[in-house]
Amino acid sequence: MDFTFTDDQLLFQESVRDFLVNEVTPERIRASWETDSGRDPALWRQLAELGLTGITVPEEYGGLGMTELDFVLLAQECGYVALPEPLVHTALVAVPMLKEIGGDLAAQWLPKIAAGEARVVVGVAQNLVVEDAHVADLLLLEQGGKLLAATADQVALHHNESIDPSRKLFGVDVQPGAITVASGVDAASLIAGALNRGALGCAAQALGLAQRMIDLSVQYTSERAQFGKPIGSFQAVKHHMANVAVRLEYAKAPTHRAAYALATGQDLAAHAVSHAKLVACEAANLAAKNSHQVHGAMGYTWEVDLHIFMKKAWSLANTWGDAGFHKSRVADRIFAPGAALGAGATFA
Amino acid sequence: MDLNFTEPQIAFREEVRSWLAANVPAEPLQTFDTAEGFKQHREWEATLNKGRWGMVTWPEALGGRGCDLIEWLIFEEEYYKARAPLRVNQNGIFLLGPTLMEYGTEEQKARILPKMANGEEVWAQGWSEPNAGSDMAAIRSTAKLEGDKYIINGQKTWSTRAVWADWCFGMFRTDPDSERHRGLTFILVPLDSPGITVRPIPQLDGLPGFAEIFFDNVEVAVENRLGDEGAGWSVAMATAGFERGLMLRSPARFQETARRLVELYIENRESADSDPAVKDAVMRAYLDAESYCLTTYQTACRLNKGGKIGAESSTNKIFWSELDQNMHATAMSILGARAELLPHAPAAQGVGGWLDGWLFSQSGPIYAGTNEVQRNIIAERMLGMPR
Numbered sequence: 001m002d003f004t005f006t007d008d009q010l011l012f013q014e015s016v017r018d019f020l021v022n023e024v025t026p027e028r029i030r031a032s033w034e035t036d037s038g039r040d041p042a043l044w045r046q047l048a049e050l051g052l053t054g055i056t057v058p059e060e061y062g063g064l065g066m067t068e069l070d071f072v073l074l075a076q077e078c079g080y081v082a083l084p085e086p087l088v089h090t091a092l093v094a095v096p097m098l099k100e101i102g103g104d105l106a107a108q109w110l111p112k113i114a115a116g117e118a119r120v121v122v123g124v125a126q127n128l129v130v131e132d133a134h135v136a137d138l139l140l141l142e143q144g145g146k147l148l149a150a151t152a153d154q155v156a157l158h159h160n161e162s163i164d165p166s167r168k169l170f171g172v173d174v175q176p177g178a179i180t181v182a183s184g185v186d187a188a189s190l191i192a193g194a195l196n197r198g199a200l201g202c203a204a205q206a207l208g209l210a211q212r213m214i215d216l217s218v219q220y221t222s223e224r225a226q227f228g229k230p231i232g233s234f235q236a237v238k239h240h241m242a243n244v245a246v247r248l249e250y251a252k253a254p255t256h257r258a259a260y261a262l263a264t265g266q267d268l269a270a271h272a273v274s275h276a277k278l279v280a281c282e283a284a285n286l287a288a289k290n291s292h293q294v295h296g297a298m299g300y301t302w303e304v305d306l307h308i309f310m311k312k313a314w315s316l317a318n319t320w321g322d323a324g325f326h327k328s329r330v331a332d333r334i335f336a337p338g339a340a341l342g343a344g345a346t347f348a
Numbered sequence: 349m350d351l352n353f354t355e356p357q358i359a360f361r362e363e364v365r366s367w368l369a370a371n372v373p374a375e376p377l378q379t380f381d382t383a384e385g386f387k388q389h390r391e392w393e394a395t396l397n398k399g400r401w402g403m404v405t406w407p408e409a410l411g412g413r414g415c416d417l418i419e420w421l422i423f424e425e426e427y428y429k430a431r432a433p434l435r436v437n438q439n440g441i442f443l444l445g446p447t448l449m450e451y452g453t454e455e456q457k458a459r460i461l462p463k464m465a466n467g468e469e470v471w472a473q474g475w476s477e478p479n480a481g482s483d484m485a486a487i488r489s490t491a492k493l494e495g496d497k498y499i500i501n502g503q504k505t506w507s508t509r510a511v512w513a514d515w516c517f518g519m520f521r522t523d524p525d526s527e528r529h530r531g532l533t534f535i536l537v538p539l540d541s542p543g544i545t546v547r548p549i550p551q552l553d554g555l556p557g558f559a560e561i562f563f564d565n566v567e568v569a570v571e572n573r574l575g576d577e578g579a580g581w582s583v584a585m586a587t588a589g590f591e592r593g594l595m596l597r598s599p600a601r602f603q604e605t606a607r608r609l610v611e612l613y614i615e616n617r618e619s620a621d622s623d624p625a626v627k628d629a630v631m632r633a634y635l636d637a638e639s640y641c642l643t644t645y646q647t648a649c650r651l652n653k654g655g656k657i658g659a660e661s662s663t664n665k666i667f668w669s670e671l672d673q674n675m676h677a678t679a680m681s682i683l684g685a686r687a688e689l690l691p692h693a694p695a696a697q698g699v700g701g702w703l704d705g706w707l708f709s710q711s712g713p714i715y716a717g718t719n720e721v722q723r724n725i726i727a728e729r730m731l732g733m734p735r
Contacts (some may be wrong), residue, residue, distance in 0.1 A: 004655075242722075
């Protein structure tokens with residue numbers, strides 16, 4: 001039993017955190033809102049140079065050949081800076097799906113993803129819209145029980161504007177020419193895998209977002225004075241943030257376990273993912289609520305950075321399976337006859 | 349990361365399981381808040397100790413097994429699964445014992461630990477006073493050194509297990525001119541000393557689970573001082589420290605409650621579902637118990653590898669105490685009109701021990717540092733908010 005990350009994994013997290021905090025500043029995110037695509041090709045190139053776009057791409061295709069478990073800490077850091085680029089989507093959803101599909105499609109696209117020359121996105125029915133379809137060179141789309149692969153010229157996109165200006169969402173109409181990659185149980189399995197990995201990505205980012213909102217709130221309430229002292233010295237304010245810290249602290253291990261379960265193909269992976277997504281997104285939503293409260297009216301403004309993180313947290317809670325979806329999966333497991341529950345059953 | 353138990357860990361679990369299967373009393377013991385139940389629990393401690401299962405984390409030389417935290421978690425899982433008796437000497441074994449090992453003299457360790465281990469001497473806590481609750485540094489009970497004795501005067505309260513315990517440990521003000529954290533000394537007091545009056549305090553269930561202790565010129569030999577005179581605060585902080593906090597409530601206890609809650613819900617599903625909030629609460633309880641287990645394992649593994657535990661562990665008290673309350677509140681909802689009935693009431697079919705658990709869960713957010721104090725600690729020491 002070793003529930004710790006390796007020194008290498010922790011070191012990688014640290015270096016990615018340093019890079020992201022320096023490069024993906026709130027100013028840079030706000031600047032991206034003013035561009036047509038909302039995406040920053042220079043930043044994507046930087047991420048590719050660090051090996052991050054290809055982190056889960058097998059080494060034979062020019063990637064780093066890492067797993068969900070290696071990436072989960074990095075996904076937390078992506079959340080911490082509210083990275084608008086679809087790195088989590090690429091590493092956790094698109095690449096693993098291409099690996100599972102294998103064959104020519106994988107051989108054709110995985111090297112390009114690793115090199116930062118192509119972006120691939122996945123659309124599942126559960127999500128209603130497709131993230132970052134406008135910058136995708138290849139789209140893998142669930143449609144009518146099948147999984148289709150369409151290149152950018154084989155789709156028509158309808159922009160669906162989100163309250164989070166960093167999120168770029170599209171309805172997608174598939175045009176003639178798209179190929180069927182899988183159908184029946186094969187398609188269902190690919191889509192289920194994507195859903196689980198997408199949900200894990202949400203959970204991990206939610207952890208980072210919650211931490212960022214705590215940090216912003218601690219900073220703000222340490223500076224903002226009323227009644228002659230920093231408002232952060234008042235217990236009512238402290239307790240709002242302590243409550244967030246409690247929920248966040250206990251959402252980390254479930255998220256790490258979910259990453260481990262996916263990486264090692266455990267039977268309980270789907271359940272572990274649902275557990276992680278529920279508790280991590282709850283922690284992030286509480287962080288948003290309480291951080292907003294302690295920011296007072298400032299939190300309600302466009303100008304203060306809090307909303308960059310708050311809106312992302314709100315969105316993630318309802319994508320890749322909303323709370324109802326994940327609760328249903330948990331209920332199916334724990335209320336099933338003969339379910340192994342209780343002390344000693346957690347790692348069985 | 350490898351979330352599989354090792355062969356030795358699996359073998360250890362098997363060993364615990366088979367010993368418990370052979371030794372846990374078939375009939376549940378009476379509550380240790382009665383004289384008879386206290387005696388039964390004292391005997392159970394002796395049985396545990398004879399099998400060397402009483403204090404698995406203690407060193408082997410002291411009758412323990414030198415278990416690391418993972419083995420401790422495994423032991424606890426099997427212990428709660430086996431529905432083994434609650435630990436009447438918890439104050440001694442888990443709080444005072446490790447502190448004695450750290451601060452005690454060899455003489456003290458040899459004199460006190462073996463009797464603690466076999467249940468011969470059960471320990472009560474003497475922290476709180478009428479005017480020193482959350483503000484423990486406001487302690488006013490005094491101990492005056494005269495020759496080779498301390499003369500103790502004052503009053504302690506909320507002293508858990510004190511009604512039938514043999515000893516109590518606590519802090520007393522040895523420097524009458526001192527204030528706050530300074531001038532306090534950690535002293536061990538035999539509860540049969542002349543001048544001691546123990547006044548039982550009936551709890552919500554009517555039973556005396558704690559007591560007031562009055563000290564009227566009580567003489568205590570100086571060899572019962574733990575640590576230096578005036579160093580009581582730092583000795584006490586070790587007793588209440590982060591790692592000790594981690595071990596106060598193991599996840600197994602709450603996971604078993606969560607499992608029974610799921611069972612209770614399934615048994616009563618038709619009536620329970622008439623309140624749509626119940627299903628969600630059951631699920632949430634189950635997930636939170638799992639989160640508590642996973643997080644504790646992660647912390648334990650980090651500590652096993654030489655990591656340090658910090659202020660983030662103050663989150664644990666809030667998490668488990670609120671979880672416990674929520675689980676029992678949900679059980680009360682499921683039981684509906686039966687919830688208020690004592691188990692022997694004719695109409696109380698299937699109520700089990702939920703009512704007792706519900707009552708006890710009310711104390712969780714209060715004892716061992718109120719959750720408000722914990723929130724202050726989290727905000728100030730973990731998050732760095734201004735004092």
